Amino acid sequence: MASQERQGKRQRLFVALDLPDKIRDGLTAWGEGELIDPGLRPVRPESLHVTLVFLGHREADEAAAIVEAVRNLSAPPVLMKLEDPISLPRRRRAAVFALPAPSPATTDLHHGLVDKMVTAGLHEDDGRDFWPHVTVARVRQEGRRPRRPTAVTRRPGDLPDPLKEPFYAVRLTLYRSELQPGGARYVPLAQVELS
Ligand code: 3AM
Numbered sequence: 001m002a003s004q005e006r007q008g009k010r011q012r013l014f015v016a017l018d019l020p021d022k023i024r025d026g027l028t029a030w031g032e033g034e035l036i037d038p039g040l041r042p043v044r045p046e047s048l049h050v051t052l053v054f055l056g057h058r059e060a061d062e063a064a065a066i067v068e069a070v071r072n073l074s075a076p077p078v079l080m081k082l083e084d085p086i087s088l089p090r091r092r093r094a095a096v097f098a099l100p101a102p103s104p105a106t107t108d109l110h111h112g113l114v115d116k117m118v119t120a121g122l123h124e125d126d127g128r129d130f131w132p133h134v135t136v137a138r139v140r141q142e143g144r145r146p147r148r149p150t151a152v153t154r155r156p157g158d159l160p161d162p163l164k165e166p167f168y169a170v171r172l173t174l175y176r177s178e179l180q181p182g183g184a185r186y187v188p189l190a191q192v193e194l195s
Contacts, residue, residue, distance in 0.1 A: 010057040012177040013066060013189075015113060016049035017078060017106065017169040019134070024048050026163045027099075031136060034085075034157050039150035040097070040137040047186050050080070050101050050132050050169065052110050055123055063176075063189075066122050070174040070190040073116070077168040077194045078105045084158040085136060095149045097156055098133040106132045106169070138183070169194060 019027075028045040035042040055066060080103035087094030110130045117123035137156070139149035174190040 010059055011063045012057050012179070013055040013063060013174060014051050014177060015053045015055065015070060015172060015174050016051045017080075017109075018171045018173050019048055019050070020167055020170050023082075023163065023167055026160075027134070027136065030159060030163060031156075035097070035137045037152045037154040037156075039140050039152045040156075041140055041183055042137045043135055044183070047184075048134055048136070049173070049175075049186075050106060050134055052106070052172070053113050053117065053123065055117070062122065065120075066117075067174060067190045069117065069120055069122055070172070070192065073113070073172065073192050075109055075112075075172060075192065075194050076105075078109055079103060079166055079168055080106050080132070081166040082134060082159060082163055084164075085156045087152075087155070093139075093149050094152050094155075095139050096135055097137045097139075098135045099159070101132040101134055103132055109172075 024045050027048055031042050058066065080101050083100040083102065085097045085099055088096045088098060107130055110132070114123065114125050118125055139152055141147040142150045171194055172192045173188045175186040176189055178185045178187060
């Protein structure tokens with residue numbers, strides 16, 4: 001899949017808000033102590049983000065138009081904050097651990113971005129509710145058919161207080177997601193500083 005995508009075929013794209021280095025570093029240090037269950041695959045520090053719009057698999061010409069559209073965006077700094085980890089799906093075995101990131105400014109940015117992309121013919125709104133969050137770990141799969149997440153016995157504990165202080169997201173990035181056996185790798189294709 002990843003090699004096909006690199007050969008100019010379809011690319012899996014999404015737009016995200018990047019976190020300041022201080023927050024990424026803090027989450028990485030927290031994760032080293034808390035994301036230690038062997039069933040967990042922590043998200044790489046450079047991949048910690050808040051997804052704004054998932055654009056799906058796109059042909060090369062569409063991807064080029066999306067890169068251009070994102071380069072021409074402007075947005076003010078976005079205030080957000082993080083909450084203690086929760087697992088998803090809610091009433092079944094954990095598949096993902098994420099930090100809710102409630103932020104009216106992020107939700108406004110999401111809606112504004114979706115409107116722009118839809119108007120430009122670059123995206124179809126799937127009407128899903130937007131839930132701002134930072135994914136911090138995915139759970140390894142076990143079994144063959146059906147595969148299901150490994151049971152996580154050592155669930156991540158709460159965040160330290162300094163990581164729950166409000167902060168400003170630093171930039172908006174269009175990423176290409178390359179699916180690999182060890183986990184997705186996110187390649188930045190276009191970036192806009194928020195200022
Ligand atoms: O940023 P996170 O890791 O929370 O879950 C996917 C990931 O979110 C999400 O897009 C991000 C980059 O892969 N994603 C994947 N498929 C999706 C879909 N069909 C999706 N989001 C919405 N709809």
